[in-house]
Amino acid sequence: MRVLAAAAVALGLALALALCSRLPFAVETRDDARIRLSWRALPERIEECREPSAEELAKLPPHMRRPRICEGRTLPFLLQVTLDGETRLDARIQPAGVRGERPAYVFRELRVAPGEHRLTVRFAAQPDGPAPQGLRAPLVLEETVRLAPGSVLLVTYDPDTDRLRIRTSG
């Protein structure tokens, strides 16, 4: 009798172990859909050059006297997402790295109601003042999208066509 009880308890414990190995966990609800934005962008670098004055040059040691002094910096990006005319995201994206010289990474996810939507995504370098010459044109995506519950719509950048594009499952 005791042996049977011992075997039953051992099996029960092993069964509990197996059941604890497969406990259901609701990671997220699948009632709504997601718009995921993910891409990598090289920062826009602008340089501001000027000619130093004679006094400035005189203060410098001879080997450091240059006719033009250029200071460069990278611009942050502005990411705007509107859905059916409503602004859902308006974020400034800084390039990575201590001096902001490394690529900027866009990695955002928006929760949206399933159904048909008019989606606009705009991604552009954001100068402090007037746009300097040679600045790249903003990346703009305007699409009507149909989202099923639980689906994810990925907006990403296609370097071959230099455009934003959409990916969905299937």
Add this chain to the structure above:
Amino acid sequence: MKGRLGDASRALFRRPLARADAVANRLYGWRYNPLYQSGTLAVLGFVVMLATGLYLLLFYRIGGPYESMVRLEGQVWAGRWIRALHRYAADLAVAAAGLHALRMFLQHRSWGPRTLAWVSGLVLLFGTFVCGWTGYVMLWDEQALVLAVEGARLMDALPIFSEPQARAFVGERPIPSAFFFLNLFLHIALPVGLALVLWIHVSRLARPVLLPPRGLLWGSLAALVVVSLLVPAPLGPKAEPLSVPGTVELDVFYAFWLPASRVLAPATAWLLFLGFAGLLTLVPWWTRPPRGQRPAPSASSERLCTGCLQCSLDCPYGAISMLELAGELARRVAQVDPRLCVSCGICTASCAPMAVGPPLETGRDELARARAFANQRRPAALDVVLLACRRGAGRLAERDTVDGALVHPVTCAGHLHTSVIEFLLRSGAGGVLVASCPPRDCWGREGPKWLQERLHHGREAELRESVDRRRLGVVYAGEGERRVVLQALAELRRTIEALEQEPAEERVEVELECERPRAEAS
């Protein structure tokens, strides 16, 4: 303060665990009680994982991880249940290791010279978690994706990657084979490293026990195999980054942190993890008794030591070596290394001259206490003296008398010198019952084993042959097993009563037989 913190946290678990031990002892007996074998069961889980993992490796393809798992699931005779066995063995390893750590903590076996074992044990546990994480990601089902994304999200909070790792799983491009190769590599390399850490973990033990006794080993294995056949390990739908995961089946032993981590900011999750890991790592520091209350390590008396080697053979921690003395009186004497000695006192009972032992806990001190006890309590011919271990024995050591028996508490039955038993019987007690912790639960590892050897098998410092073994009993009882001690007590009392009722002539004859040669000689 530090010691009190440890005591308060121990009080929470000690009694429930003692009850669970008692139930398991009733079912399986102390020899096969799985709660006493938590460490060896963890190793068993590890060994089963290795064996089944080698088989699974033959079928795993880094170019199509999920597809290879589906193919494996199709192998009804081997693949499916072997994968389940691999998984449940991994769960067993973690559950048993957690229980093992809890036991060591509750039994004050987590500080001093045991710090190395505690810290290396934590490394083993953490390594097993990481190994498990790589194993679950290897499947590349929905659960794998959730774990991978969450792991990457946490890693991205650390300033070590230039590019967010979580972007790899957004569905922008297929997951590269290199990712699965890295996972597979870690999943194989980590256990190799863990085997090395296991060696460090047991390196301070003179006779480490790595596997459970045969009955428990085969029984556990059989239970795991039966459950693997009945409940196949889940394999969710293939990971689809462009789909919301919904509900997945989680393994709580390896992914228990996921629900909390998902709702916390990565930095907060890291802070909590580091705080908890720090708290566990510092257990040896915050649970050790205050400086004046720490048990002192054993010491040997050069004057009394005969160099018989026995204490160095008995020491479960290899803390005693023999020192060669030079000069005219060249001989060997025992030398205790205080860095290795855990003050278990097992050496106290190792030799007849009582030359070794912790201060105030040597055989001579025990004998002095027994003498004082006999003078005060004056045991009579029908009295039983219960030598109760303070750490187990149904907590009866706290009492003066139990069911009519006179209680004499001892620090540990394992360092009870046989002279104490002999003295108590000679001082008039009808019998002596030693109530010890079960052998696999001894705080000093091998105390009850050596006690039995000294009482019944002639191990050095043995109980003299002239002592009537019928008047002596040894019972193994954990903290929650008062009933077991009372049963043994009643049984010994019946034996003593029977002995006392034997015809006096018979006894006289025996005594005369013994006395005759002496009388003739004189």
